[in-house]
Amino acid sequence: MNIRIKFRKYGCLKFIGHLDVMRYFQKAMRRAEIDICFSEGFSPHMIMSFAAPLGVGLTSEGEYVDIAVKESLSSKEAVQRLNAVMAEGIDVVSWRLLPDTSKNAMSIVAAADYEVRFREGYEPEDGWKDRFQEFLALSEIQILKETKRGHQEVDIRPWIYDCHLEGDVIIMQVSTGSVHNLKPELLMKSFGDWAGIEIPPFALLVHRKEIYADLGNEHKRKLVTLEALGEEIG
Amino acid sequence: MRKLALSDEILMTIEKPARYIGGEVNAVMKEKEAVDIRFAMCFPDVYEIGMSHLGIQILYDMFNQREDIWCERVYSPWMDLHKVMKEKQIPLFTLESQEPVKNFDWLGITIQYEMCYTNILQILDLAQIPFEAVNRTKEHPFVIGGGPCAYNPEPLADYFDMFYIGEGETQYFRLMDLYKEWKVSGASREDFLKQAAQIPGIYVPSLYEVNYKEDGTINTMQPNCPEAPEKIKKQMVLDVTDTFYPEKPVVPYIKATQDRVVLEIQRGCIRGCRFCQAGMLYRPTRERDLEMLKKSAYAMLKNTGHEEISLSSLSSSDYSQLGELVNFLIDEFGSKNINISLPSLRIDAFSLDVMSKVQDIRKSSLTFAPEAGSQRLRDVINKGLTEEVILEGAGQAFEGGWSRVKLYFMLGLPTETEEDMKGIAWLAEKIAKRYYEVPKEQRHGKCQITVSTSFFVPKPFTPFQWAKMCTKEEFLHRAYVVNHEIKDQLNRKSIKYNWHEADVTVLEGILARGDRKVGAAIRRAYEKGCLYDSWNEFFHNDLWLEAFEECGLDIDFYTTRERALDEVFPWDFIDIGVSRAFLEREWKHAHEEKVTKNCRQGCSGCGAAVFGGGVCYEHQN
Structure with a gap:
């Protein structure tokens, strides 16, 4: 079993x-x-x-x-x-x-939900939230990703399935797993680089909420929590 | 949720933060307001080493069984955190409550090897407790030392309020009760020390004066007050069955050196090897009852979830019910995929049979510790292992499918000649030859013989406590002779040779037989940056040499000097039961190449019978 x-x-x-x-x-x-x-x-x-x-x-x-x-x-x-x-x-x-x-x-891991917040004393200057909204509106986000053979430019925008602010908390759903693994820290770093806001080490508190499998097809995602793939034993 | 002493920023920048967070399975948490005594128990080395030590686990469990005591753990911060704590003035804290050690009632430090002495000063330094015991006030904890190196505590005398000489299970509760009375009495720190000195086994160094002769040796060592006894008697648990033994050892998150259940089957050793300090200190041999061991094994495996169990003792083959115990473990736990790890057993038909059941023969190796290369020298050291026995055991093992052998020797033993050194190579060669006598179809490729030599350090309370020790150059020359001779053997390609560092051995020799004067050099070395001396990458011989020089200490006085038979030793005030007369007799027998019987073959009157138990009385019931 x-x-x-x-x-x-x-x-x-x-x-x-x-x-x-x-x-x-x-x-x-x-x-x-x-x-x-x-x-x-x-x-x-x-x-x-x-x-x-x-x-x-x-x-x-x-x-x-x-x-x-x-x-x-x-x-x-x-x-x-x-x-x-x-x-x-x-x-x-x-x-x-x-x-x-x-x-x-x-x-089967395909996506994950995260909550990201700034640690007390590490919050960027006022106005970062507006900049973040602008960042999310970009149609592509090019970053340099380290690969085995040096660096490669990739667009991470398609890997961000959802990202929004709730108060001071950044809520995100991103591609995870063996195909495209986008770490929340990398997303935040690319925001910092783009906005010219320094995000020092330890600034972020990252909390994973959930992990999903994708039961959809090439055209449409259908994310299901890993938990939902099993059933309770009475 | 527990609050940690270190910030996330610090924990995220140092190696293995799990060393400092506590909260492991079976760690003991108590309400600090509900206890009378806070005891910080320290192993002065890195967490993974300290967590592997059985003695601390026993005492941790014992103290915490009392509702009025909370015993917590503390280990040496690693080099990276050491720098951070010094820089930011973060006081050393215990793992459980994460509170500063300096606010505790007691700081207990186990002293397991000489090369941790600078780590002891690090603990005091980071804890922000004054180095010298005389500079401590009622605001500070009492600092107490124990463990094998407490049998010559003199190099550390200035830094400890007291030492506990012997096994902790016997007198600690008495000491704690005395402390509770004192704490509410308003009496002075000195008053408590004087009262503590009257508890058997407690040595308070500040209550003794040492006078030296012109040649630097001790003239007299005497109490400076009526409360302090002239002799401190080793404390010992006579009944090792009906005593404290942890059923719920703490389970580290990170892999400790001993990531397994440890079952201590007996204390002491019947063998009487003349170089071996443990063999004399822990006399008489006392066995734990088989039923108790079975129950302990069950409980500890259940409560820890470890996937391995190991037997612990100085010489497991001498445990009288070993066969029964091992078969029980195999039957009971083998089917549950629990590994059974057997410490170096004497290689014979029984042990080979057992080993073939619990290990992969092709991957495991046989271990022999002849300690000396020739029969003559083995007689000098009273190591009752003969070449015949080794070749017989190896032969049986080779026929059973083994092909790897590890051999352990010491170089620099008293009376050692070039023949003895070369004998190491010859013995390895004979074993290799024996391997190739096995028919080719039954062999598994080439045999691999690993020869390792350490350098001999004379230790207090052994028959060799009078011996002169080699210089670094003499040690290295000996290793060279062995290496050269191995290269001359026919089967040299099957023999690999490793030898130990010589610098650190010389230092170990100074500290092992050192006196009070040596303490200043330890502090000087620490202040120069010496720390983690037992770790090759951190050992700075040059700094140690400077420290001795600056303190006006002559290294040769402690190492290469042969002691006169009537010399007063720094550790003479301790009575371990084994008499000085016996050790002297053994020293003479060594020179006569005369073997002494083991305790079961016949009593040699060492003096340990004074305790009234153990092997000394085995056949009298």
Whole structure:
């Protein structure tokens, strides 16, 4: 059985990198005595894969990890059992059964929602919001992206599916995953470069809200949360 | 949510911020208003090393079982954060509450190796606690040291209010109760020190005067007040089963050096190798009960979620119920994909059978520690491992499919000759030859023999405490002789040779047998920038040499000088149970190349029987 777990990562745990989050979940599975499947071979490892690594310093309420289990508890029980062995800073939100045909989380990630705000004391001068609206109205946003063979100019505008301000908070939905991965920090940097506003290191607080798969076709996106692809076990 | 001592800006610019945030699974949180004593427990090295230490986990668990005490952890900030904290005057904080150590009641520092002494000064410095104990006031915590290096605490005497000599499980609660009384009494800091000095095992250096002879050796060391005892007796847990052992060790977020459950199966060692300090300090050998170990293994694996369990002891093969324990672990946990890691066992049919069950033979290697290259020298050091046994074990292993061997030796042992040095190469060659006697179809390619040598450092409370130590040049010459001889062997391509740094060994030698005078040089070295001396990339031998010179200390006095039999040693005021007369006898036997029986073959009257337990009384029940 394939299970998709949704979790939140917040507080001090934002300083724990992706590899350590993986190790953390492996140990948590053992503490919670989840009946997880292992790979074959001389040094078996847990069958576990994460949707999209979250950078150090970012928080999230929409992280996903898929696991394979031999037998499953009810969703409610499983969430409770995992949360009973978690440290403050990671909470399990849901435990859902995936259809046998579903692809793993990593391969279907297409978009993500973020909330970005300026850390106290790092807000740009007044008027930045107007400039930001102008920036979003651009039909193309060329940036230099680092590639394996040096730098390449790319237009990131098509990768911004939605971006708007709510008060002081920048809400964005951007392309994520293996095809086009647009990080919120890069979007904000290109804004800064374009507007001539310096955005120093640590200025941004980035919070991931949700991760989506795209069930649409080449012509039209149809974003569905990764969570919605599984169902509750009663 | 917990508030961190360091800002996001700092945490995002340093390496591995997880070292400083605490909040790990099983970390103990308490209401600070609800406790009477705040105890900061420190391992003066980087988090990943400190978190791997079993002793601190035991004491952390023990202290926190008491409702009136909150014990928290603190480790050495890494070089990057060290600079930031110095620059911004950020006081050193504990991981749990993230509050400054200087506001605590106690700062306990475990002293596991000599090369951490500058890190101890770093801790005091960053904590903003005066270096010298005499300059501390009631505003400051009491600083207490423990661990193996506390058995010669004199180089650090000025920097500690007191030392705890022995195993922590026995007297700490008594000390804490005394502290609680003192705290409300309004009596002076000196008053408390004098009271503490009356608790067995507590050594308060400021209550002792040392007089020196003209030649620099100690004339007398005596208490300067009636409260301080003349001798400090090592404290020891007699019953290692019915005692404290953590069921819920803290689980680091980042990978610690020991990322596994550690099961301490016994304390002490029956072997009596003459160079080995632990083998003398922790006498008599005491075994934990098998049932207790089984229960502990269950609980710790369940509570941590670790995927590996390892046995810990000085010589696991001597644990009387090892077979049962190991088979239990394999049966119980093997099917749950838990790795079972066995420390260097004596290589024989039993251990090979067990190892083949828990490891991939092709990837794992066999470890032998003959320590000396010739039988003559092995007799000198009382290492009861013979060439026959090694070749027999290696042969069986090669036939079982192993092809990698690690060999550990020491260079610079007392009485060592060129024959002994070359013997290392010859032994490696014999093992390689033995490998190629195995039929070709049964072999897995070439054999790989790794020979590693460290340099011998004489340690207090060993039969070699009188020995002269080699100079750096003598050490390197010895390594050269070995290297040259290995290059001359037929199977040289199957033998790889590594040797240890010599500079740092000389320094270790000074600190290990140092006296109070050495303390000034440690401080001078720290002020010159020495820190993390056990890390190759940060070790500055030149700065240390300057520090000794500026403090008027002669390095040779501490290292290359052979001590007279009646010399008063800086550590003589400590009574470890093993008598000086026994150590002296062993020193003589070493020169006569005479082997001493291990504790189970027959008692040699070392003196440890005075504790009334352990191996000394094994067959009397």
